[in-house]
Amino acid sequence: MQGDRLTRGGGSADDSAPSIEMVEVGFVAAESQVRQRVALVAGGTGLTGAALLRLLLRNNDYARVHALTRRPLPLDHARLANRILRFEELGSRLMGLRCTDAYCCIGAAGGPRAPVAELRQVDRDLVLAFARAAQAAGATRLVVVSAAHADSRSSRPFLACKGEMEVALRELRFPSLEILQPGPVLGLRRGAGLADLVRLALLPLLNPLLRGNMEPSRAIAAADLAAAMLGAGRSPRQGVYTHAARNLRDLAVAGHRPG
Numbered sequence: 001m002q003g004d005r006l007t008r009g010g011g012s013a014d015d016s017a018p019s020i021e022m023v024e025v026g027f028v029a030a031e032s033q034v035r036q037r038v039a040l041v042a043g044g045t046g047l048t049g050a051a052l053l054r055l056l057l058r059n060n061d062y063a064r065v066h067a068l069t070r071r072p073l074p075l076d077h078a079r080l081a082n083r084i085l086r087f088e089e090l091g092s093r094l095m096g097l098r099c100t101d102a103y104c105c106i107g108a109a110g111g112p113r114a115p116v117a118e119l120r121q122v123d124r125d126l127v128l129a130f131a132r133a134a135q136a137a138g139a140t141r142l143v144v145v146s147a148a149h150a151d152s153r154s155s156r157p158f159l160a161c162k163g164e165m166e167v168a169l170r171e172l173r174f175p176s177l178e179i180l181q182p183g184p185v186l187g188l189r190r191g192a193g194l195a196d197l198v199r200l201a202l203l204p205l206l207n208p209l210l211r212g213n214m215e216p217s218r219a220i221a222a223a224d225l226a227a228a229m230l231g232a233g234r235s236p237r238q239g240v241y242t243h244a245a246r247n248l249r250d251l252a253v254a255g256h257r258p259g
């Protein structure tokens with residue numbers, strides 16, 4: 001609408017209509033608001049996190065991207081700040097940092113096959129610690145990766161930990177909480193072996209067979225999961241939303257759009 005007015009020129013017969021000058025000021029204000037958004041990302045050294053960082057830096061949604069990692073990122077960009085820290089010390093190490101949106105894609109190595117103790121420590125406790133630190137730094141939106149069929153009552157430790165994490169995150173009452181629930185996340189991780197390559201080749205072939213209540217279990221490429229995270233971050237909606245299956249694919253389309 002505003003763009004339309006600008007190209008048609010000023011001199012509207014309606015005195016209440018904004019002048020070109022006012023409209024331009026509006027544009028500048030909206031643009032600077034976009035420029036002021038700051039992202040805080042956890043898990044940037046992982047498969048999904050690395051893809052997310054590449055997307056955030058390729059697009060202009062954020063004026064600054066703070067990546068929290070426990071080892072240095074192999075990335076250099078004018079808008080990227082890499083803080084290397086132990087996640088157990090998050091609260092005390094983020095003093096003075098401000099952000100608007102937080103993205104969390106940390107997870108225990110091995111994902112669903114990780115030992116229970118690690119799942120509890122990383123997928124539940126460290127995700128929560130990150131969420132609290134992000135909230136203290138001003139984040140009003142949290143986009144977090146959980147898992148398809150996450151349920152705190154599940155007998156499967158991975159799904160139970162993710163379910164417990166979701167319950168605890170809801171209690172933090174972010175104005176906007178976007179929970180992504182993917183099936184297997186595909187891509188080449190550090191130290192990938194033959195079994196991983198076979199998985200990478202076979203799982204996409206099974207996707208069309210997974211329908212109905214099995215559809216959330218479809219495998220997703222890490223690049224698409226990362227795009228879904230950005231898609232969720234781009235949405236202006238408020239409240240708590242969980243995304244699986246088709247919703248996740250729609251978000252990925254939104255996140256892959258240049259912005």
Ligand SMILES: NC(=O)c1ccc[n+]([C@@H]2O[C@H](COP(=O)([O-])OP(=O)(O)OC[C@H]3O[C@@H](n4cnc5c(N)ncnc54)[C@H](OP(=O)(O)O)[C@@H]3O)[C@@H](O)[C@H]2O)c1
Nearest residue numbers: 043044045046047048087105106107111145147183184185
């Ligand atoms: N893999 C699957 O099939 C699958 C399925 C459903 C959901 N998910 C979820 O999807 C998300 C992304 O998965 P992904 O496969 O992209 O993960 P990934 O490649 O294994 O990366 C995990 C990230 O978490 C970080 N991390 C692990 N333990 C940590 C700790 N103690 N302190 C700080 N950082 C730690 C890793 O840091 P380092 O690089 O320093 O180790 C890395 O950045 C995870 O939440 C995962 O649970 C995965």
